[in-house]
Amino acid sequence: MSNMTSxxxxxxxxxxNYLTWKDSFKSFIKSQDARMWICIEDGYIAATRRVDGRVKVISYEMMDESEKLMINAEKKALARIKMSLPxxxxxxxxxxxxxxxxxxxxxxxxxxxxxxxVGGRAIDEKANAVKEECSNECSVHLEDNKDATQAFMAEVVPVDEAETTNAEEKVDAEVEKQSEAEKVDAEVQKESEAEKVVADETTEVHEKEVQSNSVCLRCRELQGEVDRxxxxxxxxxxxxxxxxxxxFFFC
Incomplete structure (x- = not known):
């Protein structure tokens, strides 16, 4: 009966329960045949021979004794794992x-x-311990910060409401003054642009008059030549x- 159980x-x-099962299964396989665990951990390497200049995987009949033991160990290892799974x-x-x-x-x-x-439980326990320690340390820091805040507030001098109002009025006045200055600058810029437009138009009219006078002078010269x-x-x-x-008279 004990042999059947083994x-x-x-x-x-x-x-x-995978990690627990993994350790038990590994110990069981090693106790049965070390070659089985080699196949599971490192992988089975098929037996080969060089035939006609090419390396080929050989059949079971062509294997030597050690090669047959390895392929049998691979088959048993694969079957053992499958039989152990739900x-x-x-x-x-x-x-x-x-x-x-x-x-x-x-x-x-x-x-x-x-x-x-066991490793998983150890990690969980360590994580819980760190969490608890962090929680305690955070509580201490919170208390310290609370005391420091209260001490700071006790030393703060109350601000006079009238002074605050005057400061706000000064800021509003500065903003309004700045806005007025910006408006003046905008008006000056518009006037400058208008003057530039008038100057450009005046220059254009003058150029046209000069061209017209030049044409009239040439016309007068030609008319004089025609009259002559x-x-x-x-x-x-x-x-x-x-x-x-x-x-006619002489004739």
Missing amino acids: LNAPKLMKVE EGIKHTIKHCGTSYELWEALEKRYQNSSRQS LSAQNQSLVSEMSSIKESI
Whole structure:
């Protein structure tokens, strides 16, 4: 009966007890076959041979005795882990094909969720102790700050309400004065801009007048030239008429 009990691996009843189960299962596997734990912890390495210049995984029949012991240990380790898990989580590890992969999956999934181990309890106790110490220390600091605040308030000289009102009126007057100055600056700026616009328009009109006078002067010069040529033409016509009459008289 004792031999049958020794062959049964510890079962993980609840995931909250994972860390406790992990330690028990590890001890059990090592007591059964150290090669099983090597496969779980480091991973099983398949036996290979060089065939036709290429490295290939060999069949069970081609393995030597030590290689057969290792692959048998891997199969047993994988079966032991699966048999130790509750039915509710077996469907989540179907993709794991080796004992190493299955063990790593359990570690990632349940290592941090378990708080039942001795280490976990120690951490919780330490956290509670630190929390309590911090709470006590904060209470002391609060009392000290309260006393210091009361002492400071006792030394504060009350402020005269009239002085406060005068100070506020001075501030309001300064603000109003500043606003008036800003308004004056704005008006001056507007006047300067208006004067600039008038000056620009005056300059433009003057330039147009100068251009117009220049054009008129040229027109007068041309008109004078036309009049001179017209008078010259009339003189030539008169002279030609005289010559024509003389020729007619002699004939």
